Amino acid sequence: xxxxxxxxxxxxxxxxxxxxxxxxxxxxxxxxxxxxxxxxxxxxxxxxxxxxxxxxxxxxxxxxxxxxxxxxxxxxxxxxxxxxxxxxxxxxxxxxxxxxxxxxxxxxxxxxxxxxxxxxxxxxxxxxxxxxxxxxxxxxxxxxxxxxxxxxxxxxxxxxxxxxxxxxxxxxxxxxxxxxxxxxxxxxxxxxxxxxxxxxxxxxxxxxxxxxxxxxxxxxxxxxxxxxxxxxxxxxxxxxxxxxxxxxxxxxxxxxxxx
Numbered sequence: 521x522x523x524x525x526x527x528x529x530x531x532x533x534x535x536x537x538x539x540x541x542x543x544x545x546x547x548x549x550x551x552x553x554x555x556x557x558x559x560x561x562x563x564x565x566x567x568x569x570x571x572x573x574x575x576x577x578x579x580x581x582x583x584x585x586x587x588x589x590x591x592x593x594x595x596x597x598x599x600x601x602x603x604x605x606x607x608x609x610x611x612x613x614x615x616x617x618x619x620x621x622x623x624x625x626x627x628x629x630x631x632x633x634x635x636x637x638x639x640x641x642x643x644x645x646x647x648x649x650x651x652x653x654x655x656x657x658x659x660x661x662x663x664x665x666x667x668x669x670x671x672x673x674x675x676x677x678x679x680x681x682x683x684x685x686x687x688x689x690x691x692x693x694x695x696x697x698x699x700x701x702x703x704x705x706x707x708x709x710x711x712x713x714x715x716x717x718x719x720x721x722x723x724x725x726x727x728x729x730x731x732x733x734x735x736x737x738x739x740x741x742x743x744x745x746x747x748x749x750x751x752x753x754x755x756x757x758x759x760x761x762x763x764x765x766x767x768x769x770x771x772x773x774x775x776x777x778x779x
Contacts, residue, residue: 526586529693533593536600536682538607546611546675554738555671556614559605561735562663563616565723566602569595581646590693597686608679647701648711653694655715655756656722659768661687662748663722666739698759708761715762721771733775740772 551559573595581587606616661684668680702708724732740749749768757763 526589529689530589530593533596536597536604536686538604538679538682541679542675543607543611546608546673547613549673549675551612551671551673551676555667555673556609556612557731558667558735558738559609560614560616561723561727561731562667563602563605563609564619565726566598566605567618568723568726569598569602571726576649579645579649581649584646587646587650587697594690594693597690601683601686604679604683608676644701644704644707644710647698647704647707648714650694650698650701651711651715651756651759651762652719654691654698654759655719655752655767657687657691657694658752658755660722661691662752663735663739666745666748669744670739695755695759702760702762705761708759712761712765715765715767719767721768733778736768736772736775737779740768741776746772 573591576582576591581591609616664680664684664687668677671677698711702711721732721736723735739745746769749772752768753765756767757765
């Protein structure tokens with residue numbers, strides 16, 4: 521994005537539009553236990569955005585004007601995704617209980633500190649974050665589409681369609697930034713090394729491993745699920761240095777094997 525583009529993006533940033541959503545109609549349509557379990561996971565992860573932002577603000581990402589402006593909009597918009605999913609669950613008779621976000625387990629603490637050290641030592645760190653963000657935003661976008669398809673709930677379908685419009689914008693920003701920042705071969709090599717070594721689906725290390733595997737099996741296996749996972753991998757393979765990367769489809773294979 522150019523400075524003018526990011527200014528225009530910021531000017532258009534809005535809370536999720538919930539006008540016309542028929543909340544009273546939510547309990548009139550059944551939701552399977554698997555859909556409810558998936559919704560709880562997704563709502564929790566959307567509400568965890570503030571913790572991801574806290575980690576990023578300890579890195580050189582905050583020194584980049586474009587990225588800093590985008591992150592402010594991203595956090596604002598993602599916050600309303602979590603609130604909307606919580607409202608849907610409450611309307612369905614399954615309210616969520618907010619949990620503390622300030623405490624970290626040892627793994628989360630170590631990950632945040634390692635991220636800060638890598639960012640401090642490596643000038644191209646922001647390129648890694650942009651690639652990582654592109655993977656996660658596309659995975660989230662495709663995950664919402666799969667949930668909409670399997671749930672067959674008219675109110676949820678409309679709500680997720682509105683959330684997906686935001687996720688699509690977020691993915692576009694991350695992806696275009698990653699394309700530009702990974703054009704340097706050295707940046708692409710290190711970014712690929714870190715993704716190969718440390719990437720896992722959104723929610724890993726926040727939700728229990730079994731929940732991550734359940735979500736992957738539920739949404740990303742079977743003929744339609746595998747096709748969706750492949751779409752994520754094929755798009756990310758177009759980034760510099762990522763031509764043969766193994767991501768969501770390979771994780772889905774491991775999730776099935778673990779079952």
